[in-house]
Structure formats: C-alpha cells, structure tokens
Amino acid sequence: MPFALYLLALAVFVMGTSEFMLAGLLPAISADLDVDLGAAGLLTSAFAAGMALGAPLMAAAARRWPARPALLACLSGFAASHVIAALATDFELLLITRVLGAVSNAGFLAIALSAATTMVPANLRGRAVSILLAGTSAAMIAGVPAGTLLGSQLGWRSVFWVIAGLCLPAVLGVLSAVPRPSPAVELSVQNPSGPAPKLAAELAQLLRPQLAGTMVLAALVNGGTFAAFTFISPIVTVTAGMPEGAVPLALVFFGLGSFSGITVAGRLSDRHPLLVLIVGGPLLLAGWIALAALAEHPAALLVLVFTQGFLSFAVGSTLITRVLYAATGAPRMGGSYATMALNVGAALGPVLGGITLSAGFGQLSPVWVAMQLVALGLVIALAAQRLLGLRPRR
Template structure:
C-alpha cells in the first residue's frame, strides 16, 4: 500500500476521534460553559448532521479542485475549527465549530475514499479503503479513551488541541507530497493519481446530475441501504454499551473506557480482515451479524460475556460496514467516481443518526436498556435481507451484489 494512504488514515483517525470523543467530554463542557447536559450533548448531533449535509456538497466542491487543494483545504479548515473550539467561551461558537468541522470532515472523507481507490489496482481497492476506515476504528479504540483521559486530566479543551495537533503532520504531508503533482493527467500516478478533480469528465466538466442518476442502479441502492442499516445497528448498540455495563451488568464506571476500547480493537481487526477477504467476509458477516446482536441482547448482562461480545461485535460490525463501503465505491466507480464516496459517507452517517434514536425510543418506552441491542439485531437483520447470495465461484472481491 502507498505510504500516502497511511497519511490519509492518520487524518481520518484524528477526525474520527473528534467525532466520537464528545461522549466523554460533555459533563466538562456543560459545567464550564454553563449549559445543560442536554445542550452539550447536542454537539454530537450537530456533528452527525453536518456530516450528512456536508458529504454531497463538499464532494462537488472537491471535484472542481485539484486533489491537493481539496484535501489540504478541508483538513486546514478542520484544524482551524478545533483551534477556535478550544479557545472559545461561547457555546454558540463551539456549536458552530462542530458543524463546520463535520462538513469539512465529510468532504475530506469523500475525496480521500475516491483518492484511495485510485492509488491502487482495482483488486486492491478493498484493502486501500480498509486502511482509511482503520483510522475510524482506531479512533474508537485509542483516540476516544485518550481524549477522555485528556479531558479528565487537563480539561475538555485539551482534547480539542490534541485533535488539531494530530492533523498537522497529515496536513504537512498533503501539501509537501503534492507539491510536484500539478499538471498530471487523470491517470498520471503520483500521490494523487492525477492532480485535477477526480470527478472531472470530458472537457473537465463535472456532471453532478449524471452521477446522481447512478442512484437509480439497484446494486448501488442496495449497497447504500445495507451500509446505512449496518451502521445504524452498530451505533444503536455501541451508544448503549456504557449504560448496559453499569446499569444492567452492574459493573463499576471505571470499566467503561476499557469496554469501549475492546469494541474498538475488535473493529480494527474486523476492518483489516474485511480489506483482505472482501466478499467472503461480507457474505458471511452480513448473515451472522443479526444473530450475534441477538445473542448479545440475551447474554450481555453478564460481565464476562459483555467484553467478549463487544470484541466480536466490533469486528463483525465494522468489518461488514467496511466491506459495504468498498462495494459502494466499486459499484459507483464507473458512473459516480466522486459522489460514490459521498454516497457512502451519507449512508453511514444516516445510520449513525437513526440507529441511536431508534434505540433510545425503544429502550425508553420499554424501560429496559437491553432493548437497544435488540434494535441493533433488527437493523442488522434488515441489512441481511437486502443481500442477495450469488454464485461464489463467479464473484470476485469487488463484484456487485446484484
């Protein structure tokens, strides 16, 4: 794999840490800025909505720019947003920085996903995608606990400074590596596989409407639907892991960072395995996932099972999700080379918003936090119903589901 992929992965790691770290910083933010806990928690929703809205808009913007300018510009604004967030004492300003950071994060991820698949041969596209998504899983396993510790030791602002600092090496590499790339053709190789916007069509004109029409393809719609359902299942259960550990299993609060880290470790290995096994992982994982969530809903109140289940479900959930992102990029590569990455980003973030909302509604109505995990099982089952088993002998690691 090209070194530049790992540089992009570092940036994705920092951005994933920013997205998820708020769960451990909300009490400190509420206390220092004199707002309610509910208001502070809205920062998480602001980020998710910004990701959904920003993905298509920023992908179109990125398509009209050289990749260096798109990636460097998005990452630079992301850094500035975190610096402003770290120094402000106004909650409204902090809220605005979260929205801005999410929008440019979505743009960076959409362009980075398209860039990653263009840097390697088609048979390695799944592995290239997994390198980027490994940054997200590592942010769950390492970045979020580290952000919580920074917030505990030095205050919540330190976590914002930490994220900004993590982005600087990647930003410097993007600007330095791409310095000599200008003027290469669309297949010119180098760090960016061609400097001009990756969605430029004949005559350099980006056909937004033409790419949007690719959503009419059943195979692409199916992959996006499955990706949203799987990610909804993932975050429905993940959002309630801490509550289940403390309120249902009766474990002390000190185990929560360890439990979340275990889930993240499983996610990292799941993404790595998905990058190497491709369709083999997807065909099996999408069918096993609802069963695994169901078993966890029944047995997760037992402390030992809770940790083992978090490890297994982290691997299955992120592994299947990663494989589905690769599927979206493959299916959309011909007709939507830019917006395929944006489509994947939107689908995943819609799942991340809807899943926890469904889990919250169901568990509040029933009074049993374990029902949040049953929501995960149900969403994963819906994703499994969206798959169509085919003849394995005729399918490669990147052929469509349809």
C-alpha cells in the same frame, strides 16, 4: 500498497477520534451543559448528519480543485470548529460546531476515498479502502480511550483542544502524501486518459438500484453500530456495574475488534464479498442479541464488545467497498456516496437510541435498536439479492 495511503490514514485517525470520542464524554458534557443523556447523544447525530450532507456537497464543490489544497482546506476548517467547540458555553453552539466540523471531515474523507481508489489497481480497491478506514479503527483503539481518560482528568473541553492540535501533523501527512497535481480529482477511474463525467451524470448514478440499495444496507449496518456504540458508557457503568475507569477499556476492546474486522474484510472484500456478508451479517445480528442478554456480566460484555466491533466493521467496510464498486460511473463523487452511506446510519442510530433512552426503555434499548436495524438490512439483502448485485444474474 502506496505509502501515501498510510499518510492519508493518519489524517483519518485524527478525524475519526473526533467523530467517535463523544462515546466516552457524553455523561460529562450532559452534566456540564445541563442536558439529558439522550439529548447529548444528538451531538453524535449532528456530526454524522453533517458528514452525510457535507460529503456530496463538498465533493461537488471541489470537483475542479486539485486534491491537495482541497484536503488542506478541509483540515483547516476542521481544526477551527474544534477550537470554537472548546470555548462553547452552551449546548446549541456545541451542536453547531459538530455540524461544521463534520462538513469539513466529510469533504476530506470523500476526496481521500476517491484518491485511494485511484492509487491502486481496480481489483485492489477493497484493500485501499481498508487501509484508509484503518485510521478510523485506530482512532477507536487509541484516540477515543485516550480522549476519555484525558476528559475525565482535565475536562471534556481539553479533548477538543487536543484534536485541534493534532490537525498539524495531519496537515504534514497530506503535504507528504498528495502530490501536485493529484490524481484524485484529475483522473477518471474508468478512463484515466479521458475527461471525467459531468456532475449530472455522476449524480444520476444514485438512481441505479445496485448503488442506492447497497448504500441503504451500509447505512442500516452502520446505524446499528452507532446506536449501541454511542451509549456504551452507561451500559458499562450502569448495566454491568463496572467502574467509570472501565469505559476506556471497553472502547479499546471495541477499537481492537473494529481494526481486526477491517483488516480481515480488506483481504476478502474484493474477491469474496458475498462470503463476508452471508457469514458476517447473521453473526452480527446474533451478537447484538447476545450483548443485550449478557450485558450485566462484565466479562461477557467485554468479549461481545470486541466481537461486535469486529463484525460491525467487517460487514460495514465490505458494504462500503461494494458502494465504491457500484459507483465506478461516478469517479469524482463515488467517495462521497460511500461517506453518505456511512454517516446516514451514524446519524440515524444515535437518534433512535436516544429516543428509546429518553422514553425510559432502559440502558440497553440502543442495543435493541441496533438489532432491529441489522435485521431490517438482512431482510432487504435476502429479498433483493440479484438487484443489489449480491448474486449474479443468470
């Protein structure tokens, strides 16, 4: 694998820390800005919505830009949004900064995903994606728990300052990783020596049932993950009765599970994607059921947090890889379609989880939301196996 992929993963680590860090900071933000916990969860949904909408818009706008200046511009916008967030004194402004930061993140990830698929042979796209997304899981292992600890000691605003500062080494990583001119936007995946398809042709790929259907499955699985993960803090402290210091520990367990899941899936998603989905999908559903049933027991909760991190990201990253395979007719926009699929779910899950919390259904209601979203995905996958390319046509 090219070393440049690992440097891009460094920047994804910084952005992933920002995307997931609110899971440990929501109670403090809720109290400081005087909003209820369910409403505070909208900060996660706002970020994901900005990612989902920003990915195709930024990818389309940057079609004729070399990748290096495009990636650096995205990092600059991302850093600026976090400086403003650290200074925000009301919830509405903080919400706006999350959307702006997400749009910058979306542009970066969409371009980086496209770059990753052009750095390796076609049959190794799954491994390239897994390396890039490993930056996200590393953020959950180290960045998010560290942010939670920092926020508990110095206040939640300090975490936003640190994220802004971490953009500097991320910039250095991009400068080292992406040469001039970058192949990410200059070459077509299918025909490197020829012109890339026009934007209309790439957008038309979204009408293909295999691409659109796989994006829906990825969104449902990721929606379940974010529905439960966003509100993990009250589950740990209220449902399981563990001290507040146990929240970073739970986040580390989830991060270790997600890293392991992405690593395993990266080895299998190119050659045996159906195996990952057939085995991992039902196990993921069973895991959410078990977590809802056993969350009052701290040891069982931590084991299941690790397990669900593993299964969620193994299944989710495999589906994202399948999105990239299905979007080979959109070499410049394919990365944005994968980003959309991830973040439509990341926006939907916390909204549904927050609604159930605000309606008084209890601390475990987001886990039940996760269960239902994954179950819906399994039903769709079973009903449309050939249409989605999950089973070869005769």
